[in-house]
Amino acid sequence: SLMQPVDISGFAAEAPDPDATVVRLANVYEPGHPANTCGTATMREELAQDGIDLKVYPAAQLGGEPEIIEQVATGALDIGISGGSFFGAWYPDAEVVDGAFLVDNSREYDRATRGPLLTRLYDDMAEETGLRVFSSWYYGARNVTANKPVRSPEDLRGLKIRTPDAALYLETIRALGGTATPMALSEVYLGLQQGAIDAQENPIPTIASNKFEEVQSTVSITRHMVQGVQLVTSENFMEGLSEGERTAVLEAADAARLANLKCIEDEEREILEQWRAEGTIEIVEDIDAEAFRQGVKENLLPAKEWGDLYLEVQEEIAADTPTVVGTDPEDSPVFADGKTEDES
Amino acid sequence: MSEQTPGPAQPAEPEGTAGASTSAGAPAAEAEDYSFRQDRLEQNSALYRWIIRIERSVAGVFLVGVFVLVLTQVVSRYVFSSPFSWTEELARVVMVWLTFLAALFVSSRRAHITVDLLATVVPPRVSRAVSAFAELVVIATAAVMSIAGIAMVVLVSGVSLPATGLPTTLLYGAAVVGFAGIFIHSILALYLQIRHPEDELDPVMKAAELEGI
Amino acid sequence: MTLLIMVLALLALLALRVPVGVALIVPSLVYILVDPTATLALAAQQATSGVFDFAILAVPMFILLGNLANISGATDRLYDAAVAAIGHVRGSLGYVNILTSFGFSWISGAAISDAAAMGRIQVPAMVRRGYSPGFSLGVTGASSLIAPMMPPSIPAIIYAVTAGVSVGALFMAGIVPALVLVVALSLMVWFLTRGREDLRLEKASRRERVRLGVRALPPVGAAVVILGGILSGIFTPTEASAVGVAYIAILAACYGNLGWEKVRYALATSVETVGGVLIIVAGAALFGWVLAREQAPQVAADLILQITDRPLVFLILANILLLIVGAVLEPTSAILILAPVLVPVAEAFGLSPIHFGTMMIFNLMIGLLTPPVGLVLFVLSSVTKHPVTTVIRGTVPFFVPMLVTLLLIAFIPMLSLWLPGLLGMV
Ligand code: NA
Numbered sequence: 005s006l007m008q009p010v011d012i013s014g015f016a017a018e019a020p021d022p023d024a025t026v027v028r029l030a031n032v033y034e035p036g037h038p039a040n041t042c043g044t045a046t047m048r049e050e051l052a053q054d055g056i057d058l059k060v061y062p063a064a065q066l067g068g069e070p071e072i073i074e075q076v077a078t079g080a081l082d083i084g085i086s087g088g089s090f091f092g093a094w095y096p097d098a099e100v101v102d103g104a105f106l107v108d109n110s111r112e113y114d115r116a117t118r119g120p121l122l123t124r125l126y127d128d129m130a131e132e133t134g135l136r137v138f139s140s141w142y143y144g145a146r147n148v149t150a151n152k153p154v155r156s157p158e159d160l161r162g163l164k165i166r167t168p169d170a171a172l173y174l175e176t177i178r179a180l181g182g183t184a185t186p187m188a189l190s191e192v193y194l195g196l197q198q199g200a201i202d203a204q205e206n207p208i209p210t211i212a213s214n215k216f217e218e219v220q221s222t223v224s225i226t227r228h229m230v231q232g233v234q235l236v237t238s239e240n241f242m243e244g245l246s247e248g249e250r251t252a253v254l255e256a257a258d259a260a261r262l263a264n265l266k267c268i269e270d271e272e273r274e275i276l277e278q279w280r281a282e283g284t285i286e287i288v289e290d291i292d293a294e295a296f297r298q299g300v301k302e303n304l305l306p307a308k309e310w311g312d313l314y315l316e317v318q319e320e321i322a323a324d325t326p327t328v329v330g331t332d333p334e335d336s337p338v339f340a341d342g343k344t345e346d347e348s
Numbered sequence: 349m350s351e352q353t354p355g356p357a358q359p360a361e362p363e364g365t366a367g368a369s370t371s372a373g374a375p376a377a378e379a380e381d382y383s384f385r386q387d388r389l390e391q392n393s394a395l396y397r398w399i400i401r402i403e404r405s406v407a408g409v410f411l412v413g414v415f416v417l418v419l420t421q422v423v424s425r426y427v428f429s430s431p432f433s434w435t436e437e438l439a440r441v442v443m444v445w446l447t448f449l450a451a452l453f454v455s456s457r458r459a460h461i462t463v464d465l466l467a468t469v470v471p472p473r474v475s476r477a478v479s480a481f482a483e484l485v486v487i488a489t490a491a492v493m494s495i496a497g498i499a500m501v502v503l504v505s506g507v508s509l510p511a512t513g514l515p516t517t518l519l520y521g522a523a524v525v526g527f528a529g530i531f532i533h534s535i536l537a538l539y540l541q542i543r544h545p546e547d548e549l550d551p552v553m554k555a556a557e558l559e560g561i
Numbered sequence: 562m563t564l565l566i567m568v569l570a571l572l573a574l575l576a577l578r579v580p581v582g583v584a585l586i587v588p589s590l591v592y593i594l595v596d597p598t599a600t601l602a603l604a605a606q607q608a609t610s611g612v613f614d615f616a617i618l619a620v621p622m623f624i625l626l627g628n629l630a631n632i633s634g635a636t637d638r639l640y641d642a643a644v645a646a647i648g649h650v651r652g653s654l655g656y657v658n659i660l661t662s663f664g665f666s667w668i669s670g671a672a673i674s675d676a677a678a679m680g681r682i683q684v685p686a687m688v689r690r691g692y693s694p695g696f697s698l699g700v701t702g703a704s705s706l707i708a709p710m711m712p713p714s715i716p717a718i719i720y721a722v723t724a725g726v727s728v729g730a731l732f733m734a735g736i737v738p739a740l741v742l743v744v745a746l747s748l749m750v751w752f753l754t755r756g757r758e759d760l761r762l763e764k765a766s767r768r769e770r771v772r773l774g775v776r777a778l779p780p781v782g783a784a785v786v787i788l789g790g791i792l793s794g795i796f797t798p799t800e801a802s803a804v805g806v807a808y809i810a811i812l813a814a815c816y817g818n819l820g821w822e823k824v825r826y827a828l829a830t831s832v833e834t835v836g837g838v839l840i841i842v843a844g845a846a847l848f849g850w851v852l853a854r855e856q857a858p859q860v861a862a863d864l865i866l867q868i869t870d871r872p873l874v875f876l877i878l879a880n881i882l883l884l885i886v887g888a889v890l891e892p893t894s895a896i897l898i899l900a901p902v903l904v905p906v907a908e909a910f911g912l913s914p915i916h917f918g919t920m921m922i923f924n925l926m927i928g929l930l931t932p933p934v935g936l937v938l939f940v941l942s943s944v945t946k947h948p949v950t951t952v953i954r955g956t957v958p959f960f961v962p963m964l965v966t967l968l969l970i971a972f973i974p975m976l977s978l979w980l981p982g983l984l985g986m987v
């Protein structure tokens with residue numbers, strides 16, 4: 005069978021337009037992650053129509069998140085994608101988007117990041133640092149996997165939970181009652197398998213792509229961090245583009261934002277459905293969210309300089325304030341098939 | 349490139365595909381030598397001798413530091429209810445410093461790893477010229493890399509590392525110090541090479557010495 | 562094009578005796594200075610981030626472990642025991658070398674760690690007993706590749722995460738190929754030492770074997786402590802390297818060999834090796850960043866797709882590409898860059914990503930033994946003080962068993978898939 009010809013036409017390299025303006029975009033997500041298959045892929049297609057060749061570097065090929073941001077700051081990289089808390093090193097208030105229980109679901113996240121308060125935050129950050137966040141993409145709701153159900157802070161007590169190696173994640177898990185242990189993502193599978201750590205927390209697509217369900221018995225739908233990733237560029241890069249190119253980049257990012265939102269919502273739902281159907285891992289949904297929220301309010305917010313901003317953002321969502329940038333999902337053809345997720 | 353800390357002396361054995369002469373019994377007893385060899389500059393200058401000694405010690409301390417930090421990470425997971433969150437990042441920062449400090453120390457020993465593809469086929473005079481050229485390349489590279497390091501330090505001033513909160517300038521500062529040190533040591537090496545070529549082992553001799561021929 | 566120019570420049574600089582670390586930096590610097598969108602600061606960023614990596618921590622630790630094992634007397638005890646046990650077999654130390662690497666592979670997840678720890682211990686001991694430096698270095702280098710094939714394995718974790726396959730399945734997939742490698746290397750040792758009756762040591766008496774065996778128990782305990790610690794989850798594979806150092810240091814103290822002069826010597830020799838090796842890791846990171854930015858490996862992979870639509874030809878071409886990329890890139894960068902390009906294609910050709918991953922990892926590991934960027938060669942040269950050229954020459958015969966193993970892995974998918982299949986993982 006090794007001699008049989010196979011149809012591989014789908015993989016043939018697209019010949020790049022030699023006259024196209026090259027724009028480089030780097031991120032740390034796997035090529036198979038929705039942020040790339042739906043997000044950056046859509047952006048690439050959209051930009052190709054405007055004569056811009058978007059070169060995408062996934063999987064930390066050009067470096068991790070702090071390095072990607074630094075490269076954007078030097079101008080060697082045009083666009084970077086990074087989680088919100090990594091901007092905290094440059095502009096402390098930017099961490100607020102990774103605040104635990106800031107929003108309840110993907111749609112609230114999408115609205116909040118396009119609302120007046122966070123738009124102003126990113127304007128201020130651009131003025132002070134030269135780093136311009138111009139689009140926020142939903143990444144997923146983080147849930148805890150362990151070898152027992154985690155319904156309340158009491159269940160977290162004494163549990164060694166792996167977190168990414170960033171202060172905010174550690175502080176969040178501690179505020180929620182767990183014992184935070186920072187560890188590189190590449191060591192987590194073994195750590196869980198061998199018991200160096202008891203639990204970890206990540207969005208469902210990340211849990212699935214790292215196969216953590218193989219080495220954990222239970223996933224508890226805590227949704228403690230409804231999270232996104234930010235597209236960042238430099239003011240210098242934006243100013244260097246023509247008016248038309250600038251519009252093209254912003255519009256492509258907006259279309260990609262919606263495509264990514266749809267894919268991740270679908271994937272979060274489908275993976276859980278599949279796990280449930282196949283009995284891969286126990287799914288625990290009766291979570292005492294109020295008790296976790298209390299932990300965040302008492303132990304995390306008072307220590308953060310963005311504590312007030314956090315509350316203001318929540319007020320803005322509660323007041324149903326209209327967004328100031330980007331297309332609403334309801335107005336987008338991507339969501340026109342009526343299969344939109346009703347998350348509650 | 350000739351000065352290296354001497355390892356245990358090796359008995360004379362010619363090279364063959366799979367070993368040559370026989371020694372079926374126990375290995376010959378070796379006189380272990382734990383002292384360090386000194387170059388001409390160290391022999392003539394107490395100040396330089398002290399500088400080398402400090403470089404060696406500081407790099408050794410950083411090596412031990414990496415060890416202690418990783419061990420602390422393991423122990424803290426079992427001894428404390430809340431393990432330290434800074435050990436991993438600090439261990440990595442210390443390793444970056446270890447890398448550049450050890451590399452600058454290695455420069456002073458003229459012991460950086462080279463691939464002597466031409467060494468055995470060109471006459472000694474050409475070989476010396478090649479060595480001098482290589483030294484010039486190292487000097488220029490180290491100078492540019494120091495400047496690159498300074499540019500990076502300036503860029504990240506005010507930015508801190510995520511877990512420890514240490515300034516990121518501390519991370520990139522290691523490259524500045526390391527390459528500046530390599531720059532200085534390489535200039536001294538070039539000086540020695542030109543003024544005292546007799547100190548330098550010819551590459552063929554060097555290979556022979558190391559292989560115990 | 563960039564790939565070709567960069568590699569040629571690298572080779573030229575190496576030939577002109579420019580240190581490997583600097584030879585990797587120079588073409589990268591030229592690239593950065595020529596490209597109007599790149600900035601000089603990046604050179605420092607990439608060189609630094611190459612060693613700002615948790616998995617790399619195992620490298621200085623295993624180098625220190627090797628030096629401590631030597632001053633502690635632990636090495637001598639292990640050797641005396643191993644030699645007493647099978648020394649009467651012709652070429653025994655070659656087999657001892659492979660078997661200790663096999664044992665060490667259950668502790669170590671990276672070939673450079675094995676080369677650093679084992680090279681220091683094994684090569685001088687072999688040379689002392691009449692084996693040529695080339696043969697000793699060659700067998701040590703080749704057998705260091707067992708470590709990343711056997712679980713735990715750092716490249717396997719990186720591939721699994723990048724390609725989206727099960728880490729556990731990939732670990733299991735590596736076991737049979739690692740055993741094939743052990744057998745293939747042993748056959749080569751048999752071949753190279755045939756007719757060499759001088760490499761047969763006098764058979765030790767039974768009493769002597771027992772005595773030396775008991776003496777070696779505490780050093781053997783290091784493997785038990787490290788492997789047991791990893792398996793029972795007390796520490797991760799990277800952390801295990803530091804625990805190993807602690808264990809050997811305690812052992813040295815018990816033997817009364819932890820005097821200031823010896824410790825100072827062990828530290829200073831370690832620092833020399835660490836500096837020599839890690840500056841190459843830093844340079845390779847910068848070099849790899851330039852290649853990644855130019856998407857050089859992707860361009861090469863696209864080329865393959867234009868050539869063939871037959872799986873067999875694809876496998877052959879993919880192996881050639883991987884061998885070339887492995888020669889110039891450090892494996893982690895190579896996996897991060899190539900797995901996303903090649904794995905979907907391999908799947909389209911009907912190949913299992915687990916099988917393809919095992920093949921890709923072993924292929925890139927062979928690159929650790931090929932110039933210009935062969936980290937195992939440099940580590941061995943540095944820890945043994947033999948010139949890199951001697952190491953290169955010594956490894957040449959061992960490319961036969963390594964390439965045979967590679968062909969077996971590539972064309973007999975069952976070698977990789979049988980065990981994970983048996984355990985219901987694929
Ligand atoms: Na070995």
Ligand code: NA
Nearest residue numbers: 666708711713
């Ligand atoms: Na291993």
